[in-house]
Amino acid sequence: MRHHQSKEQSSFTPAPLGKSLGVLGLFCHPLQQSSIKTSALLLTAGIGLSVTIPVYALGLAANTNASSSPAPHIISQNPKKAELLLVSYAVTKAAYDKIIPLFVADWKKKTGQDVTINTSYGGSGSQTRAILDGLEADVSALALGLDTKKLEKAGLIQPGWEKQAPNDAIVTKSVVALVTREGNPKNIRSWADLTKPGVAVVTANPKTSGGARWNFLGLWGSVINTGGTEAQAKEYVTQVYKNAPVLPKDSRESSDIFFQKGQGDVLLNYENEVILERLQGKEKFFYVVPPTNISIDNPVAVVDKYADKHGTRQVAKAFVQFLFTPEAQRQFVSVGFRPVTPAVTKEVEKKFPKVNKLYTIKDFGGWDSIQKKFFNDNALFDQIYSSR
Numbered sequence: 001m002r003h004h005q006s007k008e009q010s011s012f013t014p015a016p017l018g019k020s021l022g023v024l025g026l027f028c029h030p031l032q033q034s035s036i037k038t039s040a041l042l043l044t045a046g047i048g049l050s051v052t053i054p055v056y057a058l059g060l061a062a063n064t065n066a067s068s069s070p071a072p073h074i075i076s077q078n079p080k081k082a083e084l085l086l087v088s089y090a091v092t093k094a095a096y097d098k099i100i101p102l103f104v105a106d107w108k109k110k111t112g113q114d115v116t117i118n119t120s121y122g123g124s125g126s127q128t129r130a131i132l133d134g135l136e137a138d139v140s141a142l143a144l145g146l147d148t149k150k151l152e153k154a155g156l157i158q159p160g161w162e163k164q165a166p167n168d169a170i171v172t173k174s175v176v177a178l179v180t181r182e183g184n185p186k187n188i189r190s191w192a193d194l195t196k197p198g199v200a201v202v203t204a205n206p207k208t209s210g211g212a213r214w215n216f217l218g219l220w221g222s223v224i225n226t227g228g229t230e231a232q233a234k235e236y237v238t239q240v241y242k243n244a245p246v247l248p249k250d251s252r253e254s255s256d257i258f259f260q261k262g263q264g265d266v267l268l269n270y271e272n273e274v275i276l277e278r279l280q281g282k283e284k285f286f287y288v289v290p291p292t293n294i295s296i297d298n299p300v301a302v303v304d305k306y307a308d309k310h311g312t313r314q315v316a317k318a319f320v321q322f323l324f325t326p327e328a329q330r331q332f333v334s335v336g337f338r339p340v341t342p343a344v345t346k347e348v349e350k351k352f353p354k355v356n357k358l359y360t361i362k363d364f365g366g367w368d369s370i371q372k373k374f375f376n377d378n379a380l381f382d383q384i385y386s387s388r
Helices: 021-026 039-045 090-111 124-132 145-153 191-195 210-224 230-242 251-260 271-280 304-310 313-322 326-334 342-348 367-375 380-386
Strands: 081-089 114-122 139-141 170-174 176-181 266-270 285-288 292-294 296-302 357-359
Touching: 081 090, 081 124, 081 313, 090 114, 090 251, 090 271, 090 313, 090 326, 114 124, 114 313, 124 139, 124 145, 124 210, 139 145, 139 313, 145 296, 145 367, 170 271, 176 191, 176 210, 176 271, 191 210, 191 230, 191 266, 210 230, 210 251, 210 266, 210 292, 210 367, 230 380, 251 266, 251 271, 266 271, 271 285, 296 313, 304 313, 326 342, 367 380
Parallel strands: 081 114, 081 139, 292 357
Antiparallel strands: 139 296, 170 296, 176 266, 176 285
């Protein structure tokens, strides 16, 4: 068994079971991450790893409609046991806490094999570097395709991974939400309001956070996709970052700074993260989803090198496929993600604010172009941040 030291958990606890889809009604708003690695490697990577948790079915009833295919031939590890490591970005934890027990129960019913899925969560960029440095993930679920492409370029994931899962391996979607204090005292209702004098903006560092790159692209695209020029986009984004006194390392830390420490007037974050905060009832706040927005597309992939090394390819592939079933997609929705499958999308289409103009990574020329233009050393983000 591969054990992992945790910053998030200090005891063995089963992942909580999912709530019903009916919880969606609570968040409607009218506007709106082997063999044993040394602790030195983990500390160097700077990530938080969950304790190894034997995730059992806990009485869950498997959904017999999930698949009618015959049970696969089990070759991974012990015929009666398999163990995976899922490496993902921070804000997906609540969803996978619900989905993993469903898959474990479903796989056990179909094959008779017990599966333990260990998890690691952190900033998407940090998680990517950890895998590149030797964290032996069987499955990666990262915040952006660029991070998964880095694993491909390093020879850890085979080319063509996008076609190994439904929907070009995009497993969840979200958009950028603008979150303010209760009552919206600074009257933040649009992208333009982020440049107001005296408005303190909280957003993560796009050098370390996949979510923050989405925020940056949302800001830039709000100008370019409404008739503005590149020069106007640069001027606008520069003004927003002038209003950002600190750049946390990831989206989770951004939320902690805004909600727990009470810093900032407006938080840029995933819509799903905002919805999760509301579902948990921790804070009172206002939020708006700008109707011109970026489609935040999050990919999942089997990490071929390590899945083959561990003998877990079949169960890893099955886990990835399971993430696209209605059962799993509904659990993503229950913690605020927008679904990617047509059936579930139709079920919940009235539960999310409408976005009239949704731009995508393709509109920016793809991730290679985005990285070169915006996020490489001395590219536009460095220029903008140094000129604040």
